[in-house]
Amino acid sequence: MQIIESLEQALFMAFSMFWEILWPLILGFTLSGIVQAVVSHQSIAKALGGDTPKHLAIATLFGIASSSCSYAAVALARSIFQKGASFTAAMVFQLASTNLVIELGIILIVLMGWQFMAAEYLGGLLMVIFLAVIFRLTLTPRLVQEARSQAEKGVMGRMEGHAAMDMSVSGGSFWNKLFSGKGLTSVSSYFVMDWASVWVDIALGLLIAGALAAWVPDSFWQAFFLSNNPTLAKIEGPLMGPLVAMVSFVCSVGNVPLAAVLWRGGISFGGVVSFIFADLIILPILDIYRKYYGWKMMSYILVTFYITMAAAGYVVEFLFAALGIIPQNRNVVAITDGIHWNYTSVLNIIFLALAALLVIRFFRTGGLAMLKMMNRSEQQMDHHGNEQHEMHHQNMS
Incomplete structure (x- = not known):
């Protein structure tokens, strides 16, 4: 009986967090779909041929515009590297x-407050700068050439078909492209396929977060993160955050609920930031780096990414503490208050209706065939997917 009650509590906490983040997820993926629908992937590789500040600024902007799950992002990064x-x-x-x-x-x-959003974006920009400096000082042409040789072998990872699809609309102004029949279909395609690529990670993140919130007492986390010693906690947090993320196997937005649980448990502000960044060094993605670039480059990516994630966490912690804007309240409403009839419920209903319209549009324009191609390799897409992809584009109008 106690086991059943414990399971019910974990599932209730997981669903409470899901209910809290549902409308932001739909809104975010809709906006992301709009951006991707009007920004083509075709010119990305040509624009990223160097590592000057200009090239890296363009890479950052293209990355933001090409929002996707971690697996698809890693696959697309290899594709543009090959090109x-x-x-x-x-x-x-x-x-x-x-x-x-x-x-x-x-x-x-x-879920957590504007301070965490600001810290995430600032820390992300800092990571870009730190990574560029470290690569400039330590990355050798020989290691890059070895990685390129391995990349050209085309070893399969995950979500390569999704990463290879470019459904953007060309010609005309932003508004003309967006509100055309092709534009609306393109938005619906990116919306559904982005959801299809991350729903497992979101579900896994929510279930793990619900279980940890229900079953692991705060006293454990407080001891683990040295909460009784604020100085040591600030030192440990950015170092431990990525390590915890690595073994959680959760990537993309799915690790935000986990971050909320860790924040409630006592991890430092900088530790939360570095934890969220670490979706690119979880164990399954490290294995993909090994397949894409070889053991040496995988190890190099792990070390350099870990250093930059921890460094960004420390800088954000120091800066936000100096400004006095680190949140003091560790209560996460979605975990403790449950579901109520409020603005969140109203927004969820509105955005679920929007999601339904986009899903209907997607399937009415031949989207099912595209879903089946999401996990094909880029080579298979070139040989077998062109006909179905072209049929979808014909249906876009």
């Missing part, structure tokens, strides 16, 4: 497309 982008620009691109995206900021505001 001529510098390795530094490719890594900056994938960092931005997972950590500087619209939906992540909205969810952080709703």
Whole structure:
């Protein structure tokens, strides 16, 4: 009986967090779909051929515009690297497309507060700078060439078909492209396929967060994160955040609910930031780096990303503390207050209606065939997917 009650409590907490972040997720993916519908992927590789500040700024902007799950972002980064982008620009691109995206900021505001959203975006920009400096000082041409040789073998990862699809609309002004039949279909396609690529991570993150919130007492987290010693907690947090994320197996926006649980448990502000950044070094993605670039480059990515994540966490912690804007309240409403009839429920109903319209549009324009291609390799897409992809584009009008 006690086990059943414990399971019910964990599931209730997971659903409460899901209910709290549902409308931000729909809004975020809709806005992301709009951006992707009017920004083509075709010119990305050509624009990212170097590692100058200009190239990296463009890589960051393209990454934000190409919002996707971590697996698709990693696959797309390899694709543009193969097509001529510098390795530094490719890594900056994938960092931005997972950590500087619209939906992540909205969810952080709703679930944890505006300070975490500001810290995420500032920390993401700092990571770009730190990564560029470290790569400039330590990345050798020989290691890049070895990585390129391995990348050209085309070893399969995950979500490569999704990453290879470019459904953007060309010609005309922003508004003409967006409100055309093709534009609306393109938005619906990106919306549904982005959801399809991340729903497992979101569900896993919510279930793990619900279980941890229900079953692990706050005293454990407080001891683990040294909460009784604020100085040591600030030192430990940014170092431990990425390590906890690595073994959680959750990436993309799915680790925000976990971050909320850790924040309630006592991790430092900088530790939360570094934890959220670490979706690009979870164990399954490290294995994909090994397949894409080889063992040496995988190890190099792990070390350099970990250093930049921890460094960004420390800088954000110091800066926000100096400004006096680190939240003092560790109560996470979605975990403790449950579901109520309020503005969140009203917004969820409105945005669920919007999601239904986009899903209907997607399936009425041949979207099912595209879903089946999401996990194909880019080579398979080239050989077998062109006909179905073209049929979808014909249906877009």
